[in-house]
Amino acid sequence: MLELKKLVTMAVMAALSTVSLANDIISSHGIAMHGDMKYAKDFSHFEYTNPEAPKGGTATLAVAGTFDSFNPDIVKGDASAYVALTYDTLMV
Secondary structure, three states: OHHHHHHHHHHHHHHHHHHHHOOOOOOOOOOOOOOOOOOOOOOOOOOOOOOOOOOOOOOOOOOOOOOOEOOOOOOOOOEOOOHHHHOOOOOO
16 A cells, blocks of 8 residues: 555655646746846946946045954953944843
């Protein structure tokens, strides 16, 4: 009885797997949630970017210091600045 159940289960699984193989494969360069895609396959830049933007330069970022971990209770190394503010106290 168990062998017959296994055989029937395998036959059903094989039949169901052939249904998924029957689908046509659709090839596309992208997908859109609503309507047609905004950009063609060979677009050069997004509309919100400037392809003529100046290249090079430097970026200066404000940093309060360096840190090794977001753990405020580390023994070795430096904790991040103001990391204690990420924990809420139980008593006010």
